[in-house]
Amino acid sequence: MTGALVLAGCSSTSEPESPPVDASALAGSVTENAVVAHLEELQTIADDNDGNRAAGTPGYEASVDYVAQVLTDNGFDVQTPEFEFHNFDVAAEKLMSRDRDVEVRALSYSPSTGPEGLTARLVxxxxxxxxxxxxxxxxxLDVNGAIVLVDRGICPFSAKQQIAAERGASAVIVVNNEDGPMSGGTLGDPSVGKIPTGGVSRADGDALRQGDGDVTLTLDTSTETSTSRNVIAQTTTGSTDDVVMVGAHLDSVPEGPGINDNGTGVAAILETAVQLGGSPDADNAVRFAFWGAEELGLLGSEAYVTGLSEDERNDIALYLNFDMLGSENAGYLTYDGDNSDNVGEGPGPEGSAGIERTFVEYLGKNGIAANGTDFDGRSDYGPFIEQKIPSGGVFSGADDKKTAEEAQKWGGTPDAVFDKHYHSPTDTLANIDRAALAKNASAVAYAVGVYAESLAGPNGVPTGADREKARAAQ
Structure with a gap:
């Protein structure tokens, strides 16, 4: 199977026996205890499998089996399509300049210098x-055999290293264009890597630029190609021309069990599916997705979306994404669909503003004044936004710091990160804010219920010809 499986055409038009979907009732049915029970299962899976549920591991496969079984037991049409992914590993990353250690990060899929590294002129x-x-x-410039130092910006990292390689450079060091170390940089695919490529902070780049002589760069890396699975489950009722898609990534990082990141998102949408049932009396089909290899670069969701035909993408009315809902120092954040915060990447596709309002209004009615958070590309909404599919969701915060204003609004510790356990062995059930998880999980269910019943109204999303026009115009 491929990641393009869409479950198209599996919904029927026959009248189900269940009562019509009521968003508020659905929200109330998703209880804290039920959501935590799913987290307990995921924690046990991690405990039984070397402490993690990372893509390509037995812990991940056990997570897939658990989620798929729960969905099957509740009447969903469930598939677990495979997709290929590349696992990038760094054994060593080091840069020496004049006997000074400089922090360097290997860009994902960088070719290896080998464990001995390479020494060359820095140009x-x-x-x-x-x-x-x-x-x-x-x-x-004589860059033949040299290690090139180049600023970040404008073109992809892959293009920078390819051009330098064509001019004879032996390696590339990219200087960050903002404070702090280079993190999350990637060449995009192993096939485009020509020469070892790493990144340094802006301050270290400035210092390196003032020096002369040789530097020694060690990026001892390896890339292995493997397969993983998504879990895709759709209701057997509702229009398949107006699919409400709901997603959360199922994998953890190798360093820990991933109970907040992203067991909480998984548990919230899984329990929403359980309470909705596989054959609800809903106008629109609901498709739940549990993504693999998100922590390696949104690979499961990317494989799924790019594998769809244009018609299959147009059948998806909207995408709701849930990634981290119970951070220990929790925030209450909604993806900024209308760019009212004027931060970062700008608004989402047409309809995203209405999705944001749905969450803001629901949380507001429950005594929570939510803030916006940027569509920064760090979760599985990314491939959907690229295809102009309206998107939204709630988020309790990761490695950014909670401000004093936010602490006053929501409680918690100011000037401390939302989740100090992020991407670590301590991302366990013991370190979940259960009250925040319960509130966010109810918001998940409410939004699913709203859009399963109707795409119309002031918080609706484009349908029919309006959808085609909106996606063609942006």
């Missing part, structure tokens, strides 16, 4: 509006 590329993005940036 800074020109600093201009398109640093290292054009071959002419190296005119007059």
């Amino acid at each position: 800074p590329a020109r600093q201009d509006e398109t640093p290292g993005c054009e071959a002419t940036d190296y005119d007059g």
Whole structure:
């Protein structure tokens, strides 16, 4: 099977025996105890499998089996399509300049220097509006056999290293364009990697640019190709021309069990599915997705979305994403569909503003004044937004710090990260804010109920010809 499985056409038009979906009742049916019971199962799976549920591990496969069985038992049409992914591992990353250790991060899928590293001249590329993005940036510079130092910006990392490689460079070091170390950088795919490529902070890049002589770069990396599975489950009722898609990533990082990140999102949408049932009396089909290999770069959701035909993508009315709902120092954040916060990436596709209002209004009625959070591309909504599918969700915060204003509004500790257990062995059930999880899980169910019943109204999303026009225009 491929990641493109869509379950199209599996909903019927026959009248179900269940009562019509009521969003408020659905929200009330998703209880804290039931959600925590799913987390207990995921914690046990991690405990039994080397402490994690990472893609490509027995812990992940056991997580897939658990989720798929719960959905099957509750009347859903369930599939677990496979997709290919690349597992990138770094055994060592080190940069020495004049006997000084410089923090360097290997970009994902960087070719390896080998464990011995390589020593060569450091040659800074020109600093201009398109640093290292054009071959002419190296005119007059002798970069043959050298390690090139180039600023981040404008073109992809893969293009910077390819151009430097074509000019004869032996490696590339990319200088971050903001404070702090380079994190999350990637060449995109193992096949495009030509020479070892790492990243350093802006401050370290400035210092390196002032030096001269040789540097020694060690990026001891390896990439292995493997397969993983998504879990896709759809109601047997409701229009398949207007699918409400709901997703959460199922994998953890290798360092820990991933109970907040993202057992909480999984548990919330899984219990929503249980309470909704496989054959609800709903106008629109609901498709639940549990994504694999998100922690390796949104790979499961990317494989799924890119594998759809244009018609299959147009059948998805909206996408709701849930990633971290019970952070220990919890926030109450909704994806900023209308860009009212004016931070970062701008608004989501048309309809995203209405999705945001649905969450804000529901939380507000329950005494919670939510803040916006940017569509920063760090979770599985990314591939959907790229295809202009309206998206939204709630989020309790990760490694950003809670402000004093937010602490006053929601409680918790100001000037401390939302989740100090993020991506660590201590991301366990013991470190979940259960009250925050309960409130967010009820918001999950409410939004699913709203859109399962209707896509219309002031918080609705485009349908029919309006949908095609909106997606073609953006």
